[in-house]
Amino acid sequence: MDQYTNVAPAVGMTDVDTRARFIMRTYNHLFGAILAFTGIEIMLFKTGLAEPIAAAMLGTSWLLVLGAFMVVSWLATRISLTARSLGAQYAALGGFIIAEALIFVPILYMAERYAGGNVISSAATVTFIGFAVLTGVAWYTRKDFSFMRGILCWGGIIALVAIVGAVIFNFELGIWFSLAMIALAGGAILYDTSNILHHYPEDRYVGAALSLFASVALMFWYVLQLFMSRR
Numbered sequence: 001m002d003q004y005t006n007v008a009p010a011v012g013m014t015d016v017d018t019r020a021r022f023i024m025r026t027y028n029h030l031f032g033a034i035l036a037f038t039g040i041e042i043m044l045f046k047t048g049l050a051e052p053i054a055a056a057m058l059g060t061s062w063l064l065v066l067g068a069f070m071v072v073s074w075l076a077t078r079i080s081l082t083a084r085s086l087g088a089q090y091a092a093l094g095g096f097i098i099a100e101a102l103i104f105v106p107i108l109y110m111a112e113r114y115a116g117g118n119v120i121s122s123a124a125t126v127t128f129i130g131f132a133v134l135t136g137v138a139w140y141t142r143k144d145f146s147f148m149r150g151i152l153c154w155g156g157i158i159a160l161v162a163i164v165g166a167v168i169f170n171f172e173l174g175i176w177f178s179l180a181m182i183a184l185a186g187g188a189i190l191y192d193t194s195n196i197l198h199h200y201p202e203d204r205y206v207g208a209a210l211s212l213f214a215s216v217a218l219m220f221w222y223v224l225q226l227f228m229s230r231r
Contacts, residue, residue, distance in 0.1 A: 010199050022202050029209030033097055034216070040101040041108060053102065054109035065103065072099040073214065081207040089206040096210055100217050107221065111228055123224040130223075131216055134186055138193035145194035148187055155184045178226040185219035 014022075044050040057065055076096035083089050111119050138145065159181060166173050192212045200208045 010201060014202055018202055019197075022200070022205055022208075023196060025205035026196055026200075026208040026212070029093070029206055030212050030216075033093060033209060033213040036094075036097050037101050037104075037213075037217070040098065041104065044101070044105060045108075045112070050105050050109050054106040057103075057106050072096065077207070077210060077214070081204060081211075086206070089204075093206050093210050093213075096214070100214075104217075104221070107224060107228075111224060114228075119227045120224065123220060123227050126223050126227075127216065127220040130182075130186060130219060131189060134189045135193050138190050138197065142197065143194065144198050145190045146199060148191045152184065152188055152191060155187070159184065175226060175229055178222045178229065181222040182219055182226070185215055185222065188215035188218065191215075 041050075044053065072095060076092040076099070079088055079092035083092070108120060111123075159177075162173060162177065165171075189212070192208070192215050196208050196212070
């Protein structure tokens with residue numbers, strides 16, 4: 001994995017205890033990130049801040065919001081995977097969680113107000129089931145899914161072009177796009193899980209958790225959109 005600037009060995013080349021410790025740390029940080037994300041969203045909605053945030057984001061160019069988020073996402077991922085300082089890695093993870101929480105406010109607000117309260121919990125349940133199944137596949141097969149990197153990169157680029165086109169020319173991407181993005185997120189979960197088992201340096205559990213959290217959030221976003229489109 002040439003994106004890591006680290007002298008630590010890949011976790012797949014370490015002993016059983018080191019691998020187990022790395023995996024436990026990674027998933028503990030993932031679940032911590034999900035809890036932090038959930039806590040921020042609850043705080044925003046309970047305090048009434050969600051409505052003005054949603055109005056402000058929906059009232060501006062979505063391309064600006066998307067661009068800002070992509071910059072934060074790229075910086076956070078880059079720092080978490082390359083910084084030698086553990087503090088910098090945690091700062092990247094924290095910044096990414098906050099950015100994700102903010103960009104989710106409009107869709108969660110619309111889901112709660114217009115699609116019914118149970119649509120969010122239903123989407124979260126489906127996302128969890130999908131994550132659990134894909135994680136089980138990666139763990140059971142122990143297959144190296146690193147070959148998917150190019151596919152995921154190109155899929156992400158195509159998706160970004162489609163989103164930009166939809167914003168500029170004002171057309172709906174539709175249900176099939178949501179299904180395609182759910183599949184892309186599923187592939188990313190397989191890829192990330194494979195890297196956790198084989199390729200991440202043993203001191204990059206924070207970056208591993210960030211990457212996996214980003215993939216889970218992507219799946220949740222489009223599962224939620226799919227549920228909302230049926231209302």
